[in-house]
Amino acid sequence: MSALFHPFSGDRLRIVAVGFHGLRDLLEELAPQYSTIAEVSVLDKAYSDAVADIAAMRAIRPVDAVVSAGSNGSYLRQHLDLPVVLVKAGGLDIMRGLARASRNTTHIALVTYGDIAPEVRHFCDTFGLRVALRSYTTEEDAEACVQELKTQGVQAIVAPGLVVDLARTCGLEGVLLYSQGAVREAMDDAIEVARISRLEASRREKLNTILGKLKDGVVAVNMDERIETINPSMEALIGLPATQLIGQRLSEVSDALSLQQTLRSGDTESEQVEEVGGKIVVVTRMPIIEQGRQTGAVLVCQDPVVIQRLDRNLRSRAQPRANITKYSLDHLVGQSQAIRDVRARALTCAQSDATVLIIGESGTGKELLAQGIHHAGARRAQPFVAVNCAAFPESLLESELFGYVEGAFTGSSRGGKIGLFEAAHTGTIFLDEIGEMPPSLQTRLLRVLQEKEVLRLGSTEPTPVDVRIIAATHRDLNAQVQAGGFRRDLFYRLNILLIKLPPLRERKDDLPLLASHLQEKVAQRLRYRKPGDDSIVAAIVDVSQHYDWPGNIRELENLIERTLVFRLPSSSSSITADEILGIAPELFTHQGRLRPEGSSVGGLQGGAERSDDTEQAFAPQAQGLRHKRSAAELAHIKAVLDACHGNREATAARLNISRTTLWRKLKQLGEGQ
Known part of the structure; x- marks a missing residue:
C-alpha cells in the first residue's frame, strides 16, 4: 500500500544534527539535554556526504528529523524526504557576534547565507558601524567571498560554520554567527516537528491498515488530482501496483474514475453505476474537507455482486415488518357529531408525542383510530407495532414486549431477539387491551x-428507546385501580391524552354510511364485481332501529358479510322479510329478546312462515328500503367527496367507480338537494 510508514522501535525520537566545528560543538553540548525524549546523533558532514550518511542511518532505524544550518541545511532540505529544521540567527546573535569580533579589530565583515536582511543594513547605518556585508548561496560563493574580504583588509568575519572554517584557513578570525540559544530553539522545533510527524504517521498507518482490510476499492487524490493513497482492492481493479500509481493523475490512469469534477464543484456523487476495466462497479465520489477547506477528493468503488449478496442476507435475517399502517383518520366513517369530535381530538393528539389512552367497547375501531393518530403525526414514516396484551400468556408476553438475550431461558433463539418496544423504536407501539396486562408486566x-x-430478559444493560405509546382498553381502568387490579401510577402515566370511542348504538346516524362502506369493503374481499343488492343496506338499517349492536362495527361488518354470502350477487329481487329473518334473526331482537311472532320492525314481518299478507305488507316497504339505500349511498358519496376536498377523480378512485358513474350520482345528489 502507498505511503506506509515503517513501525517505530522504542519510544524516543531520533534526531540527526549536521554541523561543522563551532556549530558541531554547540550541538554536541546540547544533545545530552534531550536524551529522555530523543536520541540526537551529531554528524560532521556536508552536502552529499551528509545525505549518504543519513540514508545509511535510516536503513538501520528510522530518522524523525534533521537539524542543520546555512547552505548545508538548504542542500539537505532539497535532497531528503525528511523534515529539516534550520538554525537561524536572530538580531541578538548578530549583535553579539559583531561585538566579539570588534574586540581585536575594527575591520569586520558579516557574511550570511542568502540575502542580507534589511534590518541588518538599517542597524549598521543607524549606529554608524563600518561592517562589510556579504552573502553566499554555494560553497564556491563562500570561498570567493572570504578571499575578497581578505583582499579588502577585513580581519574578522562573523558568519555560519562553513565561512568560519574558510576564514580561519585564510588566517582570519572567524566568529560563529549562531548562539546556543539559536541552536536550542532549532532543536526544540525539530523535536516538535518529529513528534507531530510520528502522530501523523501513526494515523496514516492506522488508516492504511483499515483501507487494506476493505473489500471496496478506495483512492484519494490531492487538489491536482494526483494519487496520494490507494488500497489493494483499488490496485486490483485498476491493474497496477501502488508504486506505479502514487503521484499519477487519476484521470490519466482511468478516465472512468476521474475526480476532476468533484475537485471543481466540491459536490458528492453517490452510488453511480460505471464500467471500469470491463467490470461494472458502484462508484461514490466525495470531496476531502480539512479545517473547512477542500484539500482533495476520494473515490470508493463497490462490487455490485457483494451489495446484492448483502441485501439477500439482510432480507433473510430481517424481522417481519409490522410497521405498515393501513388506516388514516379519514377511514373513520361517519358524520355524526360524536365521530366528528373523535376525529378532531385524534388529530390534536397526533401533533404530540404524549401517551394516548383509547377507551371503547370491543369492535368500535380502537386500532383503526390508533393507526390514524400515528399516520397523522410526525412519526408516520416510522414503525407502527401493534400487540394485543390479552392474546399472550404472561411469560410469552414479557419476552415479546421486551425481548431477550441468548440463553435467557430454555428454548430461547440463538443470538436473542429484540422486543416489540425496540422494533417500534422512533415510531409507535399500540398496546391493545392494556387492562388485561398482568401486574408484574405493568411494573x-x-x-x-x-x-x-x-x-x-437475561440482560443487565438497558437499551434506550424512542417510542410513542398508544394504549387501548374496553375496561373501566379507574374501577380496576380502585379494585387493585391495575397500578394507579401506570394509569396516571397512560391517562394523559384520553379519547373515548362511542359505541354504534350511540351513533346510529352513521349506520347508513357505515353499512354502505362496509358492504363495498366486504364485496371486494369476496371478489364480487358488484357490491350486492341495493336493498340490503337499507333493510339492515331499517330493521335494526331498535337493535343495540353489542358487537359494534365489527358485528355490523360480519352481518353484512353473512348477508352477502347467503344473498347471491346475481339476485335481482329486493330482499324479503323471511330472508332477513333467516340470515340475521338477531336484528329482530330488542335487548337480546326475539320479538313476538307476528310483530314487525319498520314494517318487516317477523313471522317464520311466509304468507300472502306478509308479502303484501313487505311489497310497499321494499320501495321504502330502496329509497333509504339510495339516500345512504348518496350520503356516503358526499362524505367521500368532502374528504377528498372536492376532487372528483380522487373520489371516484376511492369509491372504486368510474368518473361517469360518479357524475351521474352527483347529478342525483344535486336533484335531491
Whole structure:
C-alpha cells in the first residue's frame, strides 16, 4: 500500500544534527539535554556526504528529523524526504557576534547565507558601524567571498560554520554567527516537528491498515488530482501496483474514475453505476474537507455482486415488518357529531408525542383510530407495532414486549431477539387491551414510560428507546385501580391524552354510511364485481332501529358479510322479510329478546312462515328500503367527496367507480338537494 510508514522501535525520537566545528560543538553540548525524549546523533558532514550518511542511518532505524544550518541545511532540505529544521540567527546573535569580533579589530565583515536582511543594513547605518556585508548561496560563493574580504583588509568575519572554517584557513578570525540559544530553539522545533510527524504517521498507518482490510476499492487524490493513497482492492481493479500509481493523475490512469469534477464543484456523487476495466462497479465520489477547506477528493468503488449478496442476507435475517399502517383518520366513517369530535381530538393528539389512552367497547375501531393518530403525526414514516396484551400468556408476553438475550431461558433463539418496544423504536407501539396486562408486566411497562429504556430478559444493560405509546382498553381502568387490579401510577402515566370511542348504538346516524362502506369493503374481499343488492343496506338499517349492536362495527361488518354470502350477487329481487329473518334473526331482537311472532320492525314481518299478507305488507316497504339505500349511498358519496376536498377523480378512485358513474350520482345528489 502507498505511503506506509515503517513501525517505530522504542519510544524516543531520533534526531540527526549536521554541523561543522563551532556549530558541531554547540550541538554536541546540547544533545545530552534531550536524551529522555530523543536520541540526537551529531554528524560532521556536508552536502552529499551528509545525505549518504543519513540514508545509511535510516536503513538501520528510522530518522524523525534533521537539524542543520546555512547552505548545508538548504542542500539537505532539497535532497531528503525528511523534515529539516534550520538554525537561524536572530538580531541578538548578530549583535553579539559583531561585538566579539570588534574586540581585536575594527575591520569586520558579516557574511550570511542568502540575502542580507534589511534590518541588518538599517542597524549598521543607524549606529554608524563600518561592517562589510556579504552573502553566499554555494560553497564556491563562500570561498570567493572570504578571499575578497581578505583582499579588502577585513580581519574578522562573523558568519555560519562553513565561512568560519574558510576564514580561519585564510588566517582570519572567524566568529560563529549562531548562539546556543539559536541552536536550542532549532532543536526544540525539530523535536516538535518529529513528534507531530510520528502522530501523523501513526494515523496514516492506522488508516492504511483499515483501507487494506476493505473489500471496496478506495483512492484519494490531492487538489491536482494526483494519487496520494490507494488500497489493494483499488490496485486490483485498476491493474497496477501502488508504486506505479502514487503521484499519477487519476484521470490519466482511468478516465472512468476521474475526480476532476468533484475537485471543481466540491459536490458528492453517490452510488453511480460505471464500467471500469470491463467490470461494472458502484462508484461514490466525495470531496476531502480539512479545517473547512477542500484539500482533495476520494473515490470508493463497490462490487455490485457483494451489495446484492448483502441485501439477500439482510432480507433473510430481517424481522417481519409490522410497521405498515393501513388506516388514516379519514377511514373513520361517519358524520355524526360524536365521530366528528373523535376525529378532531385524534388529530390534536397526533401533533404530540404524549401517551394516548383509547377507551371503547370491543369492535368500535380502537386500532383503526390508533393507526390514524400515528399516520397523522410526525412519526408516520416510522414503525407502527401493534400487540394485543390479552392474546399472550404472561411469560410469552414479557419476552415479546421486551425481548431477550441468548440463553435467557430454555428454548430461547440463538443470538436473542429484540422486543416489540425496540422494533417500534422512533415510531409507535399500540398496546391493545392494556387492562388485561398482568401486574408484574405493568411494573416493567411503567419503567419504559418513565426511563425511556427497556431491559431484555437475561440482560443487565438497558437499551434506550424512542417510542410513542398508544394504549387501548374496553375496561373501566379507574374501577380496576380502585379494585387493585391495575397500578394507579401506570394509569396516571397512560391517562394523559384520553379519547373515548362511542359505541354504534350511540351513533346510529352513521349506520347508513357505515353499512354502505362496509358492504363495498366486504364485496371486494369476496371478489364480487358488484357490491350486492341495493336493498340490503337499507333493510339492515331499517330493521335494526331498535337493535343495540353489542358487537359494534365489527358485528355490523360480519352481518353484512353473512348477508352477502347467503344473498347471491346475481339476485335481482329486493330482499324479503323471511330472508332477513333467516340470515340475521338477531336484528329482530330488542335487548337480546326475539320479538313476538307476528310483530314487525319498520314494517318487516317477523313471522317464520311466509304468507300472502306478509308479502303484501313487505311489497310497499321494499320501495321504502330502496329509497333509504339510495339516500345512504348518496350520503356516503358526499362524505367521500368532502374528504377528498372536492376532487372528483380522487373520489371516484376511492369509491372504486368510474368518473361517469360518479357524475351521474352527483347529478342525483344535486336533484335531491
